[in-house]
Amino acid sequence: MVHPVIKLVAQRIALGLLLLLAASVLIFVGTQILPGDVAQSILGQSATPETLANLRQELGLNEPALTRYFSWLGGVLHGDLGNALTNGQPIAPALGKRLLNTLFLAACAAVIAVPLAIILGLVSVRYRNRWPDKLISAVTLATISVPEFLLGYIVIFFLAVQYRLLPSLSTVYDGMGFGDRLYAIGLPVIVLVLAVLGHMMRMTRAAILNVMQSAYIETAELKGLRPFAIIARHAFPNAIAPVVNVVMINLAYLVVGVVVVEVVFVYPGMGQYLVDHVSKRDVPVVQACGLVFAGVYIGLNLIADLVSILANPRLRHPK
């Protein structure tokens, strides 16, 4: 008899892989129906029909779409993302460096934003409908509502220009020390934290308030426990599943949705890399980026599902 948790986890992982495969089909099809011609954009308007045909032959653009899909997928499974059309260099190393930069930025923002959002959520519940709750709600709502680029310029104006605390350009390079890196990305981290804090805090608050209606919260109150102990020890463990889901969606956003912030701070991450190559119609790079983003999204949501399963005592401890 297999433990039901193992069975569920295996099912979720299999489903995640299937989803990733489906995403790869969508990405491939999507890039095929993009308007424009790669050969044309590489060679420019002055190219002759013969040179265009030769280049297409060279790039394998004349093969049937199905063949190209499977050769692309086969390459991906071996870790080969192909070569960029524009400069002929392999994609994997360049993309890997960019991905690491993006993950570093996302991780720094997450390390601050997730605990802060949960603590603010707990405090909001503790003082619900009183001034600390209203203040937290108002501030986080305001920071979600302001567009990120504007937030970016606001923090640049105050923290880089007025007070000169942090650099306005997040330049990073190989061999840079950890402390210097942290210093360099200070401003984008602040912007990202402000951008994702609100969702997670509000979801934590709503999920815990929902649990606070339960009979076992009354039991805890009648045990004479302190209000914050009731919220943190009795209510929060039962609100983990919805909170984890919204946390993971926000983490995914930190990885795949930071294009604007990267551009504002000229940070060499995935977003900028993708935007550059879309404008050059470099299809293999766009495909590779799409696949990485899909993988991050599916992977983080898979983790959210797994945590929800593990947080359920009925599944963890069957009868």
Place this chain on the structure above:
Amino acid sequence: MPETLLDVRGLVIEATSYPPGEPPKDVTLVHGVSFTLEKGKVLGLIGESGAGKSTIGLSSMAYGRGGVRITGGEVWLNGRDILKGGAGGLRSLRGKEVTYVAQSAAAAFNPAKPLMEQVIETTLARGMMGRAEAEARAVDLFRQLGLPNPETIGKRFPHQVSGGQLQRVMTAMALCPKPDLVIFDEPTTALDVTTQIDVLAAIKRAIHETGVGALYITHDLAVVAQVSDHIMVLRHGKTVEYGTCQQIIEAPQEDYTRALVSVRSIDHAEKNPDVAPVLSVQNVTARYKGTHFDVLKNVTVDLPPGQTLAIVGESGSGKSTLARVITGLLPAAQGRITFGGRDLSPDLAGRSRNDLRELQMIYQMADVAMNPRQTVETIIGRPLEFYFGLRGAEKRKRVQELLDQIEMGKGFADRYPAELSGGQKQRVCIARALAAKPKLIICDEVTSALDPLVADGILKLLLELQAQEGVAYLFITHDLATVRAIADRIAVMFKGKVQRYGPKSDVLAPPFDDYTDLLLSSVPEMKLGWLEQVLDHRKMEGAGN
């Protein structure tokens, strides 16, 4: 000189109510109730729902559920007025001097934490004992309360133990910090009778051995008579009668108390069994999709027209599943059901509109069986439209006839379910079933959620309607008093099988099989010392075997 533990003087409790379509208003729930409790004694608070018994119980912890406020009077505990203690003073009192046992332990335990953590939580939080000592005390209490595997049950999670066991663990949780007073709020109401008797005995023994004082809240006078020294009868937030247990049970002074003591006064003569049945269930076996376990095994019962067949059993015995099979919601795996002389398709989809019309159902929870956004007229009018095509004035007239039949009269047709009392809601459900002019109504625990006197009214109404309309009832219940009141024949179910079946006079007369004997002897009787008698009797029989 006995020491006073709890002294409640002139307690007034209010709440704000929000009637639909009207401005909020303050209502008084408890009007100046006073009582005292000596150390180590048990006071029973008894009354119907809305009598204020739980509200009074919780006020001795200075706690108001929802928007409930204590607005007058004093609550003295151990010589201190706890209403003047402030939030910090209350926290130190709750969980240490006074503890609480809730009606539904299944909901009152945190599902995310093992039982032991929750049982010793206050004891640790107040620094009364170290962890090892507290756990040892908890294990002692588990043993005292007769829990299986007392050493290891604390490691389990709430969903891993049964309802009766959880109720005992909750009692252990209440006793662990060595309180002076425990509030028992309907601790056995949600349990089957055969489980209730064990839990009741365990609670009584624990109260006796620890010498703790207790308030015991229940709507069941027969239960409270087994554990209390004094009883206070409450109605609409006022004291009706307050006296010793013996006086209340044996010599009640007030009419209301007398009505409670003699409740279930219906006398129903059994009808002639030798008639061709309207419903015949033959060798039916059923299981739920995706399982390999038969929830019904070879069930055979007959129901003559215009009579009542009571299906009795505990939770999990398969009685509601039988209703699902007869209505076609769960198609039978094997067996045959004939209804009105024709074979019924096992599956709902295979039945004609006439089949559906002649077989109606009434549920336990009247409030969730009605659309809260529809008026009584729409609810009762729907089957009239659907089966008979009635519209307009004709429909309105028929709805009013039905309302008269369920003794609700004029002025109810335009109301919404939220504006009705529990008993009235159930009457509307009866009218809706009746509107289809059925041959058979399946009644699934229709009186279980109602107070005894209200339930009595519903049963009387059902019997009258049966006499007028000649409708047959399949009456599913766990309550043997209800069965005695209305059944013509009885099927006792146990683990998916019919254990005992026949006319009421045969089924309820000895010699009994073991299970029926256990079931019948577990129903609390309204007399002092009943619990001890039954337990002694069982002990002797156990020794004899």
